[in-house]
Amino acid sequence: xxxxxxxxxAAKKGxxxxxxxxxxxxENMEVEILREKVAKGEVVIPCNIMHTSISPEGVGSGLRTxxxxxLGISGDCKDYEVEMQKVDMAIRFGAxxxxxxxxxxxxxxxxxxxIKRSPAMIGTVPMYDAxxxxxxxxxEISAQDFLKVVEAHAxxxxxxxxxxxxxxxRTIEAxxxxxxxxxxxxxxxxxxxxxxxxxxxxxxFYEYFDDVLEILRKYDVTISxxxxxxxxxxxxxxxxxxxxxxxxxxxxxxxxxEKDVQVMVEGPGHMAMNEIEANMKMxxxxxxxxxxxxxxxxxxxxxxxxxxxxxxIGGAIAAASGADFLCYVTPAEHLRLPDVxxxxxxxIATKIxxxxxxxxxxxxxxxxxxxxxxKARHKVEWDxxxxxxxxxxxxxxxxxxxxxxxxxxxxxxxxxxxxxxxNMILEGKKVEFCTEK
Ligand code: SF4
Numbered sequence: 001x002x003x004x005x006x007x008x009x010a011a012k013k014g015x016x017x018x019x020x021x022x023x024x025x026x027e028n029m030e031v032e033i034l035r036e037k038v039a040k041g042e043v044v045i046p047c048n049i050m051h052t053s054i055s056p057e058g059v060g061s062g063l064r065t066x067x068x069x070x071l072g073i074s075g076d077c078k079d080y081e082v083e084m085q086k087v088d089m090a091i092r093f094g095a096x097x098x099x100x101x102x103x104x105x106x107x108x109x110x111x112x113x114x115i116k117r118s119p120a121m122i123g124t125v126p127m128y129d130a131x132x133x134x135x136x137x138x139x140e141i142s143a144q145d146f147l148k149v150v151e152a153h154a155x156x157x158x159x160x161x162x163x164x165x166x167x168x169x170r171t172i173e174a175x176x177x178x179x180x181x182x183x184x185x186x187x188x189x190x191x192x193x194x195x196x197x198x199x200x201x202x203x204x205f206y207e208y209f210d211d212v213l214e215i216l217r218k219y220d221v222t223i224s225x226x227x228x229x230x231x232x233x234x235x236x237x238x239x240x241x242x243x244x245x246x247x248x249x250x251x252x253x254x255x256x257x258e259k260d261v262q263v264m265v266e267g268p269g270h271m272a273m274n275e276i277e278a279n280m281k282m283x284x285x286x287x288x289x290x291x292x293x294x295x296x297x298x299x300x301x302x303x304x305x306x307x308x309x310x311x312x313i314g315g316a317i318a319a320a321s322g323a324d325f326l327c328y329v330t331p332a333e334h335l336r337l338p339d340v341x342x343x344x345x346x347x348i349a350t351k352i353x354x355x356x357x358x359x360x361x362x363x364x365x366x367x368x369x370x371x372x373x374x375k376a377r378h379k380v381e382w383d384x385x386x387x388x389x390x391x392x393x394x395x396x397x398x399x400x401x402x403x404x405x406x407x408x409x410x411x412x413x414x415x416x417x418x419x420x421x422x423n424m425i426l427e428g429k430k431v432e433f434c435t436e437k
Pocket of ligand 1: 409410411412413414416417418419420
């Protein structure tokens with residue numbers, strides 16, 4: 001029997017849990033420093049007591065930037081096998097988190113299998129599942145019904161849940177007053193907004209926040225407080241609705257910590273590059289240094305088909321400025337449910353952003369792999385380069401697709417390879433392009 005319900009409770013009591021030991025070893029950090037961060041809420045270890053296959057990860061300040069992969073079935077695309085292929089892809093490329101965003105029919109069959117086999121932490125948005133789980137239309141769902149869905153996901157072993165508790169009457173007033181181009185683009189946020197407007201009631205996750213916390217505490221589910229009013233275009237970023245919701249989220253963060261529930265805060269969205277750093281600092285300030293989980297930010301709105309790139313640019317800036325957790329975006333964003341290849345492209349783009357940010361943040365050991373790559377390049381050791389590459393298969397395929405005559409170069413410059421030329425001169429050899437065979 002554990003002497004604590006949550007990692008945060010244990011940390012506050014001075015207890016070092018097996019999960020803290022695992023995370024500290026992965027992060028190359030002293031476990032006591034990690035425990036202090038968990039106690040203060042600066043780091044979370046999302047790890048539901050029912051998720052037995054998990055390899056725990058930490059999210060928060062001083063740790064490596066983590067990435068999340070979204071998947072799940074929709075009404076138009078309900079092939080469970082394809083979704084499982086995406087799970088395998090996420091695990092193969094080292095994503096630390098998978099969110100099951102299924103929103104069609106009985107989603108728990110897929111989720112149960114996912115939790116059983118996934119070492120990655122699993123997140124959900126119970127709001128997406130409410131209609132399918134309860135088999136009721138939105139207007140017929142009661143506040144208590146929403147809590148039932150939260151409890152069902154917690155019992156299944158979900159490690160963190162996006163709960164849009166910050167969109168209350170005050171935030172809606174600010175949102176309506178300060179008109180927007182794209183209004184609400186969060187799926188869960190739009191459903192809650194519709195429910196609140198149609199029923200005239202307060203947001204149930206806000207009104208019954210203490211009840212939500214009781215459920216989360218029991219299973220040690222981390223609450224990821226959703227940003228229902230995240231900007232959906234660069235024209236809407238940093239506006240009154242977004243900031244008003246962030247202030248509410250800051251207050252909810254403290255209430256969750258009082259009950260020892262671990263908290264992450266979700267963030268934008270679409271945002272011009274010059275606003276990102278200030279937004280990251282503001283979140284940390286208003287939400288008392290809780291870990292920040294960002295979707296994007298997508299830095300320009302005109303590249304459908306390439307939004308893994310627009311979001312990787314924003315994600316790198318965000319993470320270098322303090323964000324702790326990046327949600328991947330695929331080339332299919334804004335266009336369709338991603339296929340397996342889209343998932344791969346999204347993972348790689350987001351991993352690049354996270355790793356580049358870790359170098360900038362000065363995370364211990366982050367540069368080591370880059371230095372190994374530089375050494376392999378200096379020696380023109382292709383097999384070593386491929387083994388280090390984030391996507392070994394693609395790097396090898398590209399190289400082999402146009403092989404150079406001399407394996408100590410590539411087909412870009414051939415014998416005029418700058419690396420080869422300089423190496424030869426420094427080794428005391430002569431460089432003769434015309435006479436060399
Ligand atoms: S041939 Fe050119 S591009 Fe290729 S490894 Fe050498 S310097 Fe780099």
